Amino acid sequence: MSDAIDLADYLARWVDHSPDREAVAETVLGIARASIAIDALIRQGPLAGAVTASTGKQSGVDQQKKIDVLANNLILDALRDCPVSCFASEEMDNPLRIHAGGKLAVAVDPIDGSSNVEANITLGTIFSILPALASGADGSSFMQPGHNQLAAGFTVYGPYTSFVVSVGAGTQIFTLDPVEKRFIRSFYSVAIPAVTAEFAINSSNYRHWEDCVRIYVDDLLQGRDGPRGKDFNMRWTATPVSDIYRILNRGGIFLYPGDLRDGYTSGRLRLVYEANPIAFVIEQAGGGASTGRTRILDVQPQSLHQHTPIVAGSKAEVDYVVRLHHEPHGPGERSPLFGRRGLFRT
Structure with a gap:
């Protein structure tokens, strides 16, 4: 207030x-x-x-x-x-x-x-x-x-x-x-809600993502019938600070991962003047921000316009995504849902 x-x-x-x-x-x-x-x-x-x-x-x-x-x-x-x-x-x-x-x-x-x-x-x-x-x-x-x-x-x-x-x-x-x-x-001194039922990602890029990102999104889309045991809503504005502002107020997670397309392997957001300030604000509000493998705020910039993947929002949810990225044997036993049976094909 x-x-x-x-x-x-x-x-x-x-x-x-x-x-x-x-x-x-x-x-x-x-x-x-x-x-x-x-x-x-x-x-x-x-x-x-x-x-x-x-x-x-x-x-x-x-x-x-x-x-x-x-x-x-x-x-x-x-x-x-x-x-x-x-x-x-x-x-x-x-x-x-x-x-x-x-x-x-x-x-x-x-x-x-x-x-x-x-x-x-x-x-x-x-x-x-x-x-x-x-x-x-x-x-x-x-x-x-x-x-x-x-x-x-x-x-x-x-x-x-x-x-x-x-x-x-x-x-x-x-x-x-x-x-x-x-x-x-x-x-005053915003605290990001720890429990979330919202996520922000551009799902049109699904086919280009790493398996760990696909598995995470698949689990969310399965809702109460899936491993997360509850329904999630997807939000995406294509203006990152708009999605981050919502997360500050309502909780949730924002993902702009790297993917397999030329020019997108390191994500799309710029480290120095987009990801770093977003990560600073998020962490100061009790949330987390990672590349998926490394804390954003610990990444050493190599160039002014360097890109980085970013996962930011409610800390427990960010930590969950990081664990998926670090599974020692990869996600082989859990194939992405769309590749297995698919939401858009049978």
């Missing part, structure tokens, strides 16, 4: 006269200001012009859209007034130096789910804040494992706009007051 504390008040209490925390707080507030501007842009929809048009540039496996670039510029402009040394983004090939003496490195996905913009489906912004390294001019500040993050979070642009953030003291959720243009805390 809301306790009427806004984001600035919350961060001021957390700072408690610490210069290092002050730098983080200023930067979080800068990202929040940019999020309010991005929210205003999104809510104009087609009235804002051809924001859904492709720029002709490839951004990973997606076509970059004009809204991606506009949002990126809004965040970059906001961070110029913050103690940020370097900035990295999904929309930029290389990091950008902002202030030589800055204490922090910020990595973002300016518009998560931009492929959904024409369909008027929830979008997001994801951010990660790391300590800037002395040698960070070459981008090395972003080659730190996720457990080094000082703060992380995301904005969800849905029916209402939420700012989810952790500064390492639990996960807080703030809701945008559209009149006063400030974020008011609506959920």
Whole structure:
């Protein structure tokens, strides 16, 4: 429930006269200001012009859209007034130096789910804040494992706009007051429900998954008649932060595994500015986040735009998936359901 504390008040209490925390707080507030501007842009929809048009540039496996670039510029402009040394983004090939003496490195996905913009489906912004390294001019500040993050979070642009953030003291959720243009805390120190009956995965990729992922999903789909002994519902928005926001509130699990397709063997989400901040927020809310084999926050980045598989959500459910990945003899005795008799064929 809301306790009427806004984001600035919350961060001021957390700072408690610490210069290092002050730098983080200023930067979080800068990202929040940019999020309010991005929210205003999104809510104009087609009235804002051809924001859904492709720029002709490839951004990973997606076509970059004009809204991606506009949002990126809004965040970059906001961070110029913050103690940020370097900035990295999904929309930029290389990091950008902002202030030589800055204490922090910020990595973002300016518009998560931009492929959904024409369909008027929830979008997001994801951010990660790391300590800037002395040698960070070459981008090395972003080659730190996720457990080094000082703060992380995301904005969800849905029916209402939420700012989810952790500064390492639990996960807080703030809701945008559209009149006063400030974020008011609506959920204090979120705890992900331990028991879940929901999962999020793009099941159209079933034929490409590893057997351990297929077996997990098959067990869920069998519901009360299967080994899990209860019914599960599948949810999928194609905007990861939307699915993660639901998990923070209702429990559940999000999976974007690697698969057998070219370019997908390491998953699709980017480690530095998507998986790491999501994992940080999830763990701070009592959940778990893994590649399926390794804790996300312990993965050592090798490149700025590196991909990773991700399994995140209610900790017991994530641990269950990890165990399936680590079965010493593999899942040979439990063939995937669709390959055995199938839900779509007899």
